Amino acid sequence: MTSGTIESIINLKCPFVQTSNSYKPPFLPNVSPTSNAMPHPKKQRTRVPRVTVEEQIDSSLGECIDRDAALLKREGWKALIRNRRKRGDFGDVGKLDHPASQLLLHYKKHGAPVKCHGRDWDKALIDKAMRRGPHRSCFEYIDFLEEEFVDMINKFQWIVLPHEDVKDLPGLRLSPPGVVPQRGRRPRWIVDYSFWGVNQDTLPLAP
Numbered sequence: 001m002t003s004g005t006i007e008s009i010i011n012l013k014c015p016f017v018q019t020s021n022s023y024k025p026p027f028l029p030n031v032s033p034t035s036n037a038m039p040h041p042k043k044q045r046t047r048v049p050r051v052t053v054e055e056q057i058d059s060s061l062g063e064c065i066d067r068d069a070a071l072l073k074r075e076g077w078k079a080l081i082r083n084r085r086k087r088g089d090f091g092d093v094g095k096l097d098h099p100a101s102q103l104l105l106h107y108k109k110h111g112a113p114v115k116c117h118g119r120d121w122d123k124a125l126i127d128k129a130m131r132r133g134p135h136r137s138c139f140e141y142i143d144f145l146e147e148e149f150v151d152m153i154n155k156f157q158w159i160v161l162p163h164e165d166v167k168d169l170p171g172l173r174l175s176p177p178g179v180v181p182q183r184g185r186r187p188r189w190i191v192d193y194s195f196w197g198v199n200q201d202t203l204p205l206a207p
Helices: 061-075 077-085 101-110 123-132 136-140 142-154
Strands: 007-011 158-162 177-180 188-191
Touching (some): 061 077, 061 142, 136 142, 136 177, 142 158, 142 188
8 A cells, every 4th residue: 555545445344335315223221220130141252264275365465455445346245244254243142131132133244323413425525535635644654554454354354445436335435544553552543423423423322
């Protein structure tokens, strides 16, 4: 990734989900704070097998971008997400002895809903956000960011696509990333969701 290249980054943990104005989250029963119910005993965690060598992407970030951009053009957005998301971090949440089990099951099957109360961004605002680009700290850690993104792609957590390929997605909003140096540790990359008012526009749908 060169300093002159800005890509659009898609989070596959909580992928963008189109929702109508009438969207309502699944029913979540109320829990009385005075309940005397015993806590559910913890179950031994089942170790999830690591991704096989064949599924690993031993390549540069540019090759990952080219591959997923080609898949997007060939198969479309939904097929790309299904192909690249693979398994999630949710276990068998439908059987949890917890009032939020059905809500978690809904998130597992459909993703976390993202609903904004403001108008969709017009082309002028999207172009303005792209021209503004990331925080300047990103250009000081380009090698770190390339390594970080390839690692998250290998874990099926992210995809990175050219802006030209996603700029017309409905409901698209952009937020500038940055990198925070840490003493004695690897840097930490962050995203400023407050910069273009994304935080303020996002409806708090989670209970």
